[in-house]
Amino acid sequence: MCGIAGIVNLSPAHDPPSLPLLRAMAGSIRHRGPDEFGVYRDRYAGLVNTRLSIVDLSTGQQPIANEDESLWIVFNGEIFNFVELRVELESHGHHFRTHSDTEVIVHAYEQWGDDCFSRFNGQWALALWECHKRRLILSRDRIGVRPLYVSEKNGKIWFGSEVKAIFADPSVERRIDPRGLDQTFTYWSSVAPVSVFSGVEELPPASIRVYEKEGKKYEKIFWRPSYPVITAGNGGTRKRMSMNEATEILREKLMYATKLRMLRADVPVGSYLSGGIDSSLIAWMGRQAKEGTFRTFSIRFEDSEYDETRFQQLMASRLDSSHSDIVVKRKDIARIFPEVIAHTERPVLRTAPAPLFLLSSLVHDSGFKCVLTGEGADEMLAGYDIFREAKIRHFWSKQPGSKIRPMLFDRLYPYLARSPQQGKGMALQFWKRGLERAGLPGFSHEPRWTTTSSLKRFFSDEIRSAVSSENVPSPLESLPAEFSRWDPLAQAQFLEVVTLLSTYIISSQGDRMLMANSVEGRFPFLDSDVMEFCNQLPAEYKLIGLDEKHILKKIAKGIIPDEIINRPKQPYRAPDAVSFLVPDAPEYVGQQLSENVLAKTGIFDVKAVRGLYEKCRALGSETAREGVLSNSDNMALVGILSTQLLHTQFIDQNISHPPGGEIEFTTTVDRLSAPSH
């Protein structure tokens, strides 16, 4: 697990990449890999790697090359099936010098070219450099677990695991891209290839991008989530296997995926425990995979409405694990929020990443570099409320006049049933919006996207006119041809993966918060084999009635405590805007939301934000319940504050040169002074 970065000159007119600049690029992402620093340089390319040593501690240093040193790689991530691939490659006559998965990629590319990536089961962001042909190959894993950004100008390419590596070159212009902001305030995040920075692209998940000399380039997407097509004969799903069979197969696949992630590491692997079924099951499977002490880590909250301590402790004692936790308070969230945004490198509408930053810090301080988590289960097996909500709206849409059908919302959101009639009729009105569009792409996500889009009323006139004149790409424009022939649940799952899992859950809440403290996350539910299997399952095996993750509960039965299996799903959340409204809130909050700073940044309407802040301050207090602020006000305040912080740290200042960020390369391959090949 590592960070990568580099510069490639497609035009010979440019000077060779300078070592001090390559050092600065590596230094800006040293948190991703503080153990070793490697560089490769020739006349046209400079590649760097910051290494977090997990596999092949003694010989896995990067950069690594093929036999004749014509193909070089810097790599961030893990190829979990590298052992099997190596055997296959050796049978084709390839010779290996190390025991690392990195070297397997080099030979796999030699052997299979661009087709090699679909053979990898893993999580990666990498750059391959064919030095004689002057070809740069960039690639990212299926879901985009590992980040990769790229920028190009005048025949020069910059790439990096994080944007700050690209911004380490002072000649790169740093500006906000209004399209990225527009997407953030619609989908909760920018969606690759758009980022929130002008001229910086996020390489899309499952992509291969190849730059060749003389400015030629091409891009391929080698994988997308795919689901069974509904045909008249199959009633919507292929029921080739019974529920019991499917349960058994998924159990085995998950066990194997977890085992790979436990054992293919030369350092100990721990596990997160949230208190829910996903991480509990993964932790249990991890426990089975390896003998000895098992370490687990949890977040607790001072705010009882978010706290899951009881369930975490229940599972930790079932596992007999050595368990550590941290208790997160509102003021902790406010204190670390600027640092969190420095790592997410994009605005967020929720503070939920912040506790995960504190958790990875606990893992790091406990001497661990690697953890399993349950991330991905909700997307693969339909755990989120948005899937159930969409199902009810679909059902309702068939009889929009019905008073009975929408009563199902009481089951989904019990607070509706509990609350006096007040608001209920109105809440239903909210879900009734767009009911007539049932069956059209995006139906499942319309309530979320519409609600979030309303926050754009806080945009300044300048941003508003910039986005109205620019074409903001929508994920609905690039759907697979067969999308509308999938089950409505599958359609919703696809959109959730593309717009939220890849962009926010596995990034802002995942990789970025883990790697901020040099911890690698491993996600068995995102194993390529597990994902393929889940995607091919009939919808009703995942969501039966309104019972979410049905098949997973069957697997968990008898393994994890019934109390955890049967508890109502509690979405992971943290105190949001209230965290910033306490009387002794950090100074930056008031500063960032002051007239001066808002006006200087120019992204938001000063008056509107001041009005919102005053309203929130009047309602919020040390003990105020989260519910005193509406969902919209909560998201607006967090979104605005995080955007402001992002602007300050990345545009006004240049975060890419952190104090103490200087590094010295421990592995250097410098061919500039050597005779050229």
Place this chain on the structure above:
Amino acid sequence: MLQEEIGKQIMQFMRKNFLFDEKKTLGENESLIASGVIDSTGILELISFLEQNFNLKFEDHELVAENFDSIEQIKKFISKKTGN
């Protein structure tokens, strides 16, 4: 109270609490929910304001979208309730 005056007070409340701008305005018939100006918690804020400001108490069956989804609807409903 005249409908016009009711409408003015509601608009003032909307500006202060949802639009955050004295100059911004809403169409009389614009749907507050569909336009995203108000979410489900926002509705509670609005209803509490109306009850307090106009000294009213709404019955359960009255709390339906037909009565509250636009300034025009609210105006009519409040006038009816207050007997104007």
